[in-house]
Amino acid sequence: MQKQTPDQPRSTETSVKATPLVPQASLYDVEQIRRDANEAIDKGPVTADYPLDLHQAYKLLNQALASEILCVLRYRHHQIVAKGIDNPQVADEFEEHAEDEQRHMMMIATRIDQLGGDPDLNPATIAERSATKYGKSCSLGDMIKEDLVEERVVIEIYRRLIAWFGTGDPTTRRMFESILKDEEDHANDLANLLSSVNVKCAPQG
Ligand SMILES: [Fe+2]
Ligand SMILES: [Fe+2]
Numbered sequence: 001m002q003k004q005t006p007d008q009p010r011s012t013e014t015s016v017k018a019t020p021l022v023p024q025a026s027l028y029d030v031e032q033i034r035r036d037a038n039e040a041i042d043k044g045p046v047t048a049d050y051p052l053d054l055h056q057a058y059k060l061l062n063q064a065l066a067s068e069i070l071c072v073l074r075y076r077h078h079q080i081v082a083k084g085i086d087n088p089q090v091a092d093e094f095e096e097h098a099e100d101e102q103r104h105m106m107m108i109a110t111r112i113d114q115l116g117g118d119p120d121l122n123p124a125t126i127a128e129r130s131a132t133k134y135g136k137s138c139s140l141g142d143m144i145k146e147d148l149v150e151e152r153v154v155i156e157i158y159r160r161l162i163a164w165f166g167t168g169d170p171t172t173r174r175m176f177e178s179i180l181k182d183e184e185d186h187a188n189d190l191a192n193l194l195s196s197v198n199v200k201c202a203p204q205g
Contacts, residue, residue: 046116051168058117060161061108061172065119066129067154068105072098074135074150078143087140090193097147097186104179111172131157144194151187155180 036048046054075098082091109119120129127134132150137143158180165173 043116045114052165054115054117057115057165057169057172058112060164061112061115061117062120063129063131064154064157064161064176065105065108065112065121066126067132067157068101068108069121069126070130070132070134071101071150071154072105074132075101075147077135078137078147081137082140082143085140090140090144090197093189093193094143094147097189100182100186104182107175107179111175115172141194141197144190144197148187148190148194151183151190155183155187158183 040046040048075094079091079094079098082088082094109121112119131153133146135143135146135150137146158176162173162176162180165176167173
């Protein structure tokens, strides 16, 4: 066996060199950020590093706004008509959904404004910008079916919008995530209602 001398390191010890402290590259240049912030104060919360195409963002948001407006109108119509055909429980459900859609409408319109765009409430172009339809229902069953289809349309579109806004605009993404949850709840309510209501006639052309 090799004899260990006091000068030699013990075999169980490892010679660990201290890692020198390397200064980290700065995450941001605060002076540059301050200069940018001072330059365009009229843009409110939209800072120089906003990474998405703002015009595309306005377009997508205005399409979603138009879809919500048509949903408000369709549910309000269904709410009134369902009362007329003596089904207060379904009418209450339609009313609740109409109020949610109206809240979504205001959330989206407010967000467009925050991003420096113009929330387009022009009635002349709402139908063509909307992904949802107003509908032509003639019975309770058809109304519920129609609403369910439109909910399923917005669910798919909002999922895509969530992906598009992604990490670039987390505020808008979270807004759509919260709206998406409501739309999924609506679709679920309608699917349950549909199973309890007879479809009595085909839609009128
Ligand atoms: Fe909605
Ligand atoms: Fe909905």
